[in-house]
Every structure is written in structure tokens, then in C-alpha cells.
Amino acid sequence: MAVMAATKKRRRSEEKPNHAVNLILDHLDDIPLSGGSKDCFQKLAVTINGRTPGPTIYAQQGDTVVVEIGTPWSDGTEGVTQCPIVPGDTFTYKFVVDRAGTYIYHAHYGMQRSAGLNGMIIVSVPDGVSEPFSYDYDQSILLNDWWHKSTYEQAAGLNSVPFVWIGEPQNKIDGRIKWAMNNMSFTLPDTPYLVALKQRLHHVFTQKPAPETYDSKNFDVFGVAKNANATSGNSIYRLKFNSTIDIILQNANTMTANNSETHPWHLHGHDFWVLGYGIGKFDPMNDPKKYNLVDSIMKNTVALHRYGWTALRFRADNPGVWAFHCHIEAHFFMGMGVVFEGVEKVGRLPLSIMGCGETKRLIRH
Numbered sequence: 001m002a003v004m005a006a007t008k009k010r011r012r013s014e015e016k017p018n019h020a021v022n023l024i025l026d027h028l029d030d031i032p033l034s035g036g037s038k039d040c041f042q043k044l045a046v047t048i049n050g051r052t053p054g055p056t057i058y059a060q061q062g063d064t065v066v067v068e069i070g071t072p073w074s075d076g077t078e079g080v081t082q083c084p085i086v087p088g089d090t091f092t093y094k095f096v097v098d099r100a101g102t103y104i105y106h107a108h109y110g111m112q113r114s115a116g117l118n119g120m121i122i123v124s125v126p127d128g129v130s131e132p133f134s135y136d137y138d139q140s141i142l143l144n145d146w147w148h149k150s151t152y153e154q155a156a157g158l159n160s161v162p163f164v165w166i167g168e169p170q171n172k173i174d175g176r177i178k179w180a181m182n183n184m185s186f187t188l189p190d191t192p193y194l195v196a197l198k199q200r201l202h203h204v205f206t207q208k209p210a211p212e213t214y215d216s217k218n219f220d221v222f223g224v225a226k227n228a229n230a231t232s233g234n235s236i237y238r239l240k241f242n243s244t245i246d247i248i249l250q251n252a253n254t255m256t257a258n259n260s261e262t263h264p265w266h267l268h269g270h271d272f273w274v275l276g277y278g279i280g281k282f283d284p285m286n287d288p289k290k291y292n293l294v295d296s297i298m299k300n301t302v303a304l305h306r307y308g309w310t311a312l313r314f315r316a317d318n319p320g321v322w323a324f325h326c327h328i329e330a331h332f333f334m335g336m337g338v339v340f341e342g343v344e345k346v347g348r349l350p351l352s353i354m355g356c357g358e359t360k361r362l363i364r365h
């Protein structure tokens with residue numbers, strides 16, 4: 001596998017700091033970690049340039065970054081915006097880094113992020129702009145789950161009956177334990193939504209919109225969830241371009257008494273304002289009165305605390321198909337996510353994102 005990162009204006013890399021280079025990385029492979037393993041256990045890992053986390057990509061706001069990724073284990077948002085990158089293939093991402101900050105890049109296929117396929121992108125402010133805070137030095141820390149078992153074993157365990165996992169998810173569907181939102185546990189279709197929507201392949205996912213609410217009046221967030229009628233599904237939310245979207249994330253008790261977990265929810269394609277948060281059941285009459293509408297923080301990932309609620313708002317001004325999901329990899333794997341869509345302004349799609357599911361026939365001619 002080869003990853004090449006090049007920035008248009010100023011180019012720097014961890015390998016050759018402050019040097020104008022193309023960052024050419026060599027292999028991304030499943031390799032047993034030996035000797036240098038993080039915890040003295042040998043296990044399968046997915047590495048970038050032979051290591052995990054992968055190299056930090058440095059760029060400056062306004063730069064165009066080109067990342068060329070070879071196989072076999074890397075992708076964009078598989079099932080949402082593109083097909084996974086198959087063995088022997090390469091994929092080129094080209095994007096403008098339009099906002100200074102520290103970000104992570106990672107795989108979105110299966111549980112490869114936890115297997116090690118991640119790294120950081122650090123974007124500095126443009127020339128002539130100074131950062132708002134002063135500091136002595138900059139130290140980046142990337143936190144990741146790291147289990148002794150390989151993520152393939154983990155994934156098999158999460159799909160098995162009886163379910164093998166730590167933690168207490170919320171729903172039982174077909175004998176499997178799942179997370180669900182509004183009684184729907186999210187599953188990705190074989191054909192990426194973006195292609196399906198642009199090409200009007202209506203049969204590849206459920207056309208009925210995803211459920212917008214739940215029985216909040218009668219739902220006891222502190223009791224063991226009953227969820228008698230939860231199902232798996234791949235229906236999505238259709239958003240009108242430029243509409244303002246409010247989301248209330250409501251946490252609850254899991255299938256175990258006196259247990260609720262924290263979930264970091266991450267939105268693709270947009271930043272959102274965090275309007276408010278609290279403990280207990282969201283009160284639609286009174287809690288909105290306490291929203292911070294003056295200087296609320298804007299971000300793309302927010303914690304949903306145990307037994308709590310978090311209120312978000314964003315403007316649907318970025319056409320596309322975007323995942324919104326818990327960023328704990330096992331939770332998303334088990335259905336804790338949704339997808340928002342607004343594709344009417346999306347232009348022609350590149351063939352490079354196709355090749356799986358129903359998109360196979362689109363690239364044959």
C-alpha cells in the first residue's frame with residue numbers, strides 16, 4: 001500500500017519536518033506486532049507505513065491535500081459515500097483543508113480503526129493569521145481502543161449468538177444484541193447511499209424515512225429498556241438543502257439495571273452547535289429555554305452523557321450523504337448511527353467510488 005500526501009502550498013511531514021516533500025508511504029498490511037507491540041501481546045494490526053498510528057499529515061489552511069491510498073485496508077465512508085477499497089486497488093482523496101485545527105483520519109470499514117488504521121492531520125492557520133491562544137509547545141495525543149484480540153475476532157463476537165462482548169448494549173434483534181435509535185438499529189447497505197440516490201437505485205435501501213422520534217412521554221430513561229419492537233434497518237433522513245436541523249440525543253438505561261454509557265457522537269460533512277445538555281429526560285417545553293444561543297460551541301463530535309441528553313443544531317448546507325454515529329467503533333458496528341441525505345446539488349459522481357453492490361454495473365461501460 002502506498003499513501004502519498006502532498007499539499008499545494010507548504011508541505012511538511014513528520015518524516016521530513018518543514019521540508020517540501022511528497023509523503024510516500026510504503027505498506028499497509030496486516031502484520032503481527034512483535035517486539036514493538038504496545039502491550040506485550042502479539043496481535044494483528046492494520047498499519048500505515050508499517051506502523052500505527054500512521055504518519056501525521058501537516059497542512060496549512062487553504063492547502064489542497066492529496067492522499068493516495070493503496071490497498072488493502074483503507075476507505076472513505078464505506079457504504080455511505082463510496083465502496084470499500086478492495087485488495088490491489090488504489091484510491092486518491094483530494095480535498096482542501098479549509099479550517100485550521102487538529103483532526104484524525106481513519107478507516108470506516110468494519111473495525112479497522114480500532115485495528116490501527118488511523119492517524120492525524122494537523123492544519124495550521126494561514127500566513128498572517130495568529131492563533132488565539134499562546135502556548136509553550138504542541139503535543140498531539142491520539143487515543144484508541146486497543147484490545148488483545150484482533151478486531152476480526154471482535155467483529156465475529158459482536159455478530160454471534162450468544163453475543164460476545166463487554167458492555168451492555170440496548171436491544172435484542174433476531175437473538176443478537178444491538179444498539180438502536182428510535183427502535184431502529186442501523187445497518188449499512190451493500191450499495192453506497194450516495195450512488196444509490198444519484199442513480200435512483202431505490203431498491204437497494206428502505207425508502208421509508210427513518211423514524212424521527214420515539215414515545216418520549218412513556219419512555220423511562222432510567223429503567224431497563226424494553227424495546228419490544230426494535231428492528232434493524234437502513235432507512236435514512238432526507239434533509240432539505242439549507243434547512244436548519246435540530247437533534248436531541250437522548251441517552252437511556254441499557255439492558256442491564258442501573259447502567260448507561262457515554263457515547264461520543266460524530267457528524268460527517270458538517271459542524272454543529274451544541275445548544276445544551278443535561279441529565280435525565282429531555283423536556284421539550286422547558287429545556288429549549290435554557291439553550292445557549294449566544295456563544296454555543298461549534299464542533300463535529302460531542303459526548304452524550306450517561307442518562308443524559310444533548311441538543312445540537314446544524315445547517316444542512318453541505319450537499320451529500322453523511323453519517324452521524326457514535327464514534328466508539330463497536331457501537332457503530334452494532335447499529336448506533338444514522339444517515340442524513342441531501343443530494344440534489346451533488347454533481348457527477350466519480351467512477352472510483354463505485355464497484356460494489358449495485359454500482360458494479362455502472363462502471364462496466
Ligand SMILES: [Cu+2]
Pocket residue numbers: 262263264326327328331332336
Ligand atoms: Cu456509543
